[in-house]
Amino acid sequence: MDRKKEAQDKDMGRRDFIKKVAVGSAVTAPLMNFQIPIVRVSLDELLQKHFKEMSEEEKKRVIERLEKEHRERYGVDVKIKTTEPLKGVVWGYALNIKRCIGCRRCVYACVKENNQSRASPEDPTVGEIHWIRVVEIEKAKIEPGTEGTDFRTKFGDVKVGISLEEGEHYYDPEKVPEKEYIYIPIQCQQCEKPPCVKVCPTKATWKEPDGVIVVDYNWCIGCRYCMAACPYWARRFNWTWPYLPKDEINPDMHYLGNRIRYRGVVEKCTFCIQRTREGRYPACLEACPVGARKFGNLLDPESEIRKIIDEKRVFRLKEELGTEPKFFYYMD
Amino acid sequence: MRNFVQFILYSLRIALSGNSKYYAWLASLLVLVIFGTYSYLYQLQNGLIITGMRDQVSWGLYISNFTFFVGVAASAVLIVVPLYVYNYREFEYIVTFGEFLAVSALIIALTNVLADVGRVDRLFHMFPIIGTPNWPDSMLTWDIIVLNGYLLLNLLIPGYKLYKKYMNQEPSNWIRYFILLSIPWAISIHTVTAFIYAGLSARPYWNTALMAPRFIASAFTSGPAMMILVLLIIRRYTFYRKYISDKAISTLTQITLIAMIINLFLLLSEIYTVFYSATVHQISLKYLFFGLEHDGKLYAALTPIAWISVLMQVTSVGLLLPKRTRQNFKALALACALNFGGVWLEKGMGLIVPGFVPTPIGEIWEYMPSFMEAVIVLGTIGWGLLVYTLMLKVAKTIEGKQNLPEE
Numbered sequence: 001m002d003r004k005k006e007a008q009d010k011d012m013g014r015r016d017f018i019k020k021v022a023v024g025s026a027v028t029a030p031l032m033n034f035q036i037p038i039v040r041v042s043l044d045e046l047l048q049k050h051f052k053e054m055s056e057e058e059k060k061r062v063i064e065r066l067e068k069e070h071r072e073r074y075g076v077d078v079k080i081k082t083t084e085p086l087k088g089v090v091w092g093y094a095l096n097i098k099r100c101i102g103c104r105r106c107v108y109a110c111v112k113e114n115n116q117s118r119a120s121p122e123d124p125t126v127g128e129i130h131w132i133r134v135v136e137i138e139k140a141k142i143e144p145g146t147e148g149t150d151f152r153t154k155f156g157d158v159k160v161g162i163s164l165e166e167g168e169h170y171y172d173p174e175k176v177p178e179k180e181y182i183y184i185p186i187q188c189q190q191c192e193k194p195p196c197v198k199v200c201p202t203k204a205t206w207k208e209p210d211g212v213i214v215v216d217y218n219w220c221i222g223c224r225y226c227m228a229a230c231p232y233w234a235r236r237f238n239w240t241w242p243y244l245p246k247d248e249i250n251p252d253m254h255y256l257g258n259r260i261r262y263r264g265v266v267e268k269c270t271f272c273i274q275r276t277r278e279g280r281y282p283a284c285l286e287a288c289p290v291g292a293r294k295f296g297n298l299l300d301p302e303s304e305i306r307k308i309i310d311e312k313r314v315f316r317l318k319e320e321l322g323t324e325p326k327f328f329y330y331m332d
Numbered sequence: 333m334r335n336f337v338q339f340i341l342y343s344l345r346i347a348l349s350g351n352s353k354y355y356a357w358l359a360s361l362l363v364l365v366i367f368g369t370y371s372y373l374y375q376l377q378n379g380l381i382i383t384g385m386r387d388q389v390s391w392g393l394y395i396s397n398f399t400f401f402v403g404v405a406a407s408a409v410l411i412v413v414p415l416y417v418y419n420y421r422e423f424e425y426i427v428t429f430g431e432f433l434a435v436s437a438l439i440i441a442l443t444n445v446l447a448d449v450g451r452v453d454r455l456f457h458m459f460p461i462i463g464t465p466n467w468p469d470s471m472l473t474w475d476i477i478v479l480n481g482y483l484l485l486n487l488l489i490p491g492y493k494l495y496k497k498y499m500n501q502e503p504s505n506w507i508r509y510f511i512l513l514s515i516p517w518a519i520s521i522h523t524v525t526a527f528i529y530a531g532l533s534a535r536p537y538w539n540t541a542l543m544a545p546r547f548i549a550s551a552f553t554s555g556p557a558m559m560i561l562v563l564l565i566i567r568r569y570t571f572y573r574k575y576i577s578d579k580a581i582s583t584l585t586q587i588t589l590i591a592m593i594i595n596l597f598l599l600l601s602e603i604y605t606v607f608y609s610a611t612v613h614q615i616s617l618k619y620l621f622f623g624l625e626h627d628g629k630l631y632a633a634l635t636p637i638a639w640i641s642v643l644m645q646v647t648s649v650g651l652l653l654p655k656r657t658r659q660n661f662k663a664l665a666l667a668c669a670l671n672f673g674g675v676w677l678e679k680g681m682g683l684i685v686p687g688f689v690p691t692p693i694g695e696i697w698e699y700m701p702s703f704m705e706a707v708i709v710l711g712t713i714g715w716g717l718l719v720y721t722l723m724l725k726v727a728k729t730i731e732g733k734q735n736l737p738e739e
């Protein structure tokens with residue numbers, strides 16, 4: 001092992017230690033290096049309260065500890081916010097599928113902004129995590145006739161269509177877009193009636209007043225019930241510790257958003273709450289080269305997103321399940 | 333209190349003494365337990381990445397086994413009801429087999445949950461007072477409540493009766509209320525477990541009202557089948573032979589047979605409805621029985637398991653229907669083994685996994701348990717069998733000493 005690599009290993013601290021054990025001798029190492037999980041988890045972390053039950057004082061202490069954890073584990077100074085939701089706002093997203101070219105720039109902007117795990121060069125089991133999946137569907141497969149059915153929602157009428165069963169999200173042609181295909185980027189739809197929240201046995205995931213579904217990564221027990229319940233395959237599980245090179249970490253973090261996740265918990269898109277609660281757009285929207293993505297306040301009748309719902313041909317995914325997504329797809 | 337301590341010590345002594353065959357059996361179970369525990373520690377250290385599960389199929393062998401053994405636990409009620417409600421005395425002697433089977437099956441079920449969660453150190457988050465249980469919304473919260481309640485009931489009832497026998501006293505009347513309570517409770521544990529899956533509109537394969545009835549039917553056939561196997565083994569290899577009457581076994585056989593026929597009938601209804609209407613919802617069932625084709629590649633890892641399972645179940649019915657084979661203990665044992673194995677395959681790989689294939693956005697991804705994962709599951713089964721053996725040994729020795737049923 002050369003010098004540089006050694007230094008890197010030190011930087012990554014605990015995560016790397018664990019990983020090295022995993023890769024190392026599979027027979028003797030586990031017994032020799034085994035620590036009781038209670039020990040590996042600090043008492044402080046173990047006894048931490050549910051985010052919504054913490055006082056401001058407690059929150060501050062927890063944030064301090066978390067920032068320290070980030071420093072020790074990843075060697076970066078981060079700022080973890082607990083910005084409250086804006087008053088009188090419910091976020092909604094709209095995506096123009098006639099414009100989307102399937103370039104996946106949003107996917108990678110999201111990975112970067114939200115500190116998702118990257119593929120580890122040393123450990124093949126540590127892979128990339130993507131919150132946005134772009135599904136490619138043959139134009140011919142969009143069911144004709146289904147677009148005409150109106151659904152009344154509290155934010156305007158929408159139409160149904162598109163069966164995802166025939167989709168492909170590993171498409172990899174030389175050049176996108178391909179002519180006979182359309183692209184449907186799918187991320188958490190921030191359902192108004194989220195099945196994932198209903199099923200969670202610990203209330204570790206909930207709907208915030210601004211309509212965004214969040215996860216307390218310090219409260220989730222990793223049962224993965226929410227993953228089974230989500231009709232949009234929007235949730236990801238940390239099967240192992242995420243891998244993040246030091247210089248690729250986004251230090252502007254939110255407790256309920258893009259702080260680095262633990263092994264054994266779920267994560268998902270939050271419409272970038274670390275940005276939107278400060279009046280900025282989500283990273284995916286800014287990355288889109290064709291302007292297919294629109295974002296705004298659903299409660300404001302004058303907002304761009306409400307105009308789109310009123311004026312364009314709009315549909316939501318799997319309308320028949322009654323999840324009431326706040327993610328709208330539209331066509332010019 | 334002192335009596336109770338003595339009772340416990342006495343029980344321990346019985347549990348740990350026996351002939352060489354008994355020790356050999358215990359040792360082999362211990363081996364399973366040790367390998368399982370070792371693998372579990374390995375998983376704690378390295379995370380669930382060592383399993384075959386991924387985001388596409390996020391529940392696998394652990395949850396499958398959990399589901400199956402909850403069913404086995406529920407079936408104890410089939411001995412309790414005839415005995416305590418209909419006063420069917422033939423079951424007097426074997427009722428402890430049922431109650432302890434429930435305890436052991438629950439131990440297996442619950443340890444599988446422990447193996448499945450990503451953060452076992454935070455499990456207390458789902459308990460009242462110390463955590464924030466999502467009650468009544470989450471079926472998993474319900475399930476943990478009813479499973480633990482059922483576990484306590486099935487420890488209390490036989491434990492109390494044994495203690496009284498040890499003290500040479502008649503059990504007081506209040507225990508009857510707990511026995512009666514255990515009957516609906518048994519149904520509830522399996523119903524709630526079925527509801528975990530049936531309530532998910534995201535998974536059309538599970539989202540059927542037939543789910544709970546099918547769960548109960550398959551539990552009520554595989555549970556007694558397991559019990560018959562245990563009784564046959566005990567009759568053959570131990571000296572308790574004369575207490576297990578042919579009549580008790582034949583009653584159990586009938587229960588197994590009827591429940592299996594109902595189970596197959598429900599399966600047929602499911603298959604008919606799904607395939608005849610041929611909506612997109614048929615795709616998971618199609619995956620299970622025929623495999624799915626995608627880009628010229630056939631994905632059919634579960635197909636052999638599905639067909640073998642059906643074949644096993646049908647053969648067991650074939651063996652149990654004619655009187656001649658039904659009353660031949662060798663054929664009976666084979667039928668019960670086929671029944672148990674068939675239901676295990678169906679509930680194990682056939683029920684949970686296809687619900688995830690394809691994923692809600694159309695990806696076909698095949699799950700196969702990893703070696704470590706399988707060893708952990710074997711370890712949990714080892715735990716269950718170990719507890720079962722020890723408890724039965726104690727129960728039967730105390731009962732045999734102090735309450736010999738007349739010949």
Ligand code: SF4
Binds near residue numbers: 196229230268
């Ligand atoms: S898309 Fe899935 S994860 Fe997002 S709110 Fe809806 S059910 Fe929950």
Ligand code: SF4
Binds near residue numbers: 203221223
């Ligand atoms: S994995 Fe976490 S967030 Fe999802 S249901 Fe379980 S505890 Fe809740």
